[in-house]
Amino acid sequence: MSDFDQLADYVFKGNAYGVKELTQKMVDAGSDPMEIISKGLLAGMDIVGPKFKAGDMYVPEVMMSARSLAEGMKIVKPLLAGKDAAVTKTIIIGTVAGDLHDIGKNLVVMIMESGGFNVVDLGVDVSPEKFVAAIREHNAQIVGLSALLTTTMLNMKATIELIIEEGLRNSVKILVGGAPVSQSFADEIGADGYCADAMAGKEMAAKFLN
């Protein structure tokens, strides 16, 4: 097995220690950081994604894989210095105002990071103003809004309205998700995409960014 395949396998199996050791070893041996990411780390996540979708892998296993991937990313990212397009594309994610749920949102953050995107997690109870400020500050291409309550869903609408008001609507794609959210609700409030789950979110982000 090549080092790249071994690295991918470690990520797939959620072996954070193995990922860390091998990534460092490959960096020290002069492997191209970009290749370490694409042929090793992300290749591993590419096995995880479909398996998760098919119900052959479960949330805790995906979390272990994502954490392993993060260990490797920590080592190689500083070496990239903005060379790569994928890692310079930024996704802002947060749970909307009035809503304190974070489990699903955190899962989405991890999955998005595993797609190689630069993810800025604004946390929970994020006001429309904070979203707007973060879009400007990070020059984001995508905004992900999460809501778990039927009462706070409407704050997605308020957030989108402020993004429009501030003249930023054409510079970002807006994705929405969360238990009470549906495709029809996403259409109604003028979001660009509805994400039924974390994998769908990653796929849609990739589609919009490529």
Place this chain on the structure above:
Amino acid sequence: MLIVGELINSSRKAINEAIDNRDAEYIKKIALEQVAAGADYLDVNCGTKVYNEAECMVWLVNTVQEAVQVPLCIDSPNPKVLEAGLELCKYGQPMINSITDEAERFEAVFPMALKYKTKLVALCMDDSGMPETSDDRMKVVKSLYGKLTSNGFPEQDIYFDPLVKPVSSVETAGQEVLGTIVAIKKAYPNVHFMCGLSNVSYGLPNRKILNRLFVVQTMTLGMDGYILNPTDKGMMGTIKVSQVLLGQDSYCMNYLTAHRSGLFED
């Protein structure tokens, strides 16, 4: 033990369609099935109908009460929707699902509970966010208990929901809930519990087994209310078995009745 049937909820596709089409027969059928399966209360939730939730609530409550004569659990964080449902409740003491210790929500929901003399599901969360440990939950429990009882709300009408998170993403989620039950029982022996527990198994395979075992674990420590699908025979059977083993079933009558009605058959 108090079982609240959870199936009449607009986040379920079939119910959502039935509401849109004002398909009263379907709603009545689901109401009847839940009561026949042993539900003491029926939860009514149309929260996804964000633009006409109150109107949908009125229709649902009226429709359900045409089919069954059981008390209802009016499920909405919106006080206007709560009121629309509560003022129509005809049978027994209604229940509100739910209040929290978030300042705004407390102010809005509590007057409804007093006015309609309801039972009240109290979620263990406040403005500081979702609780992690049982200590976090107990802070909220103490605060809520104080505010409710000092304003004349009867403690036996309080149903604390310890807030169950998925063990798939929060390893200690089950354990923190168990710890919370013990702490609540110790501090306030006369309050009750209400727990939507299926969240515990989110993200894992064989969810039914996890849910059933968690019912047994929580019941053993004193949990006495669940919001669940009462037509899930395995779950209802587990509860009956647990009750008889915990000495909550005089002469094993409920267990035997359940046996004869086929609850333990595959």
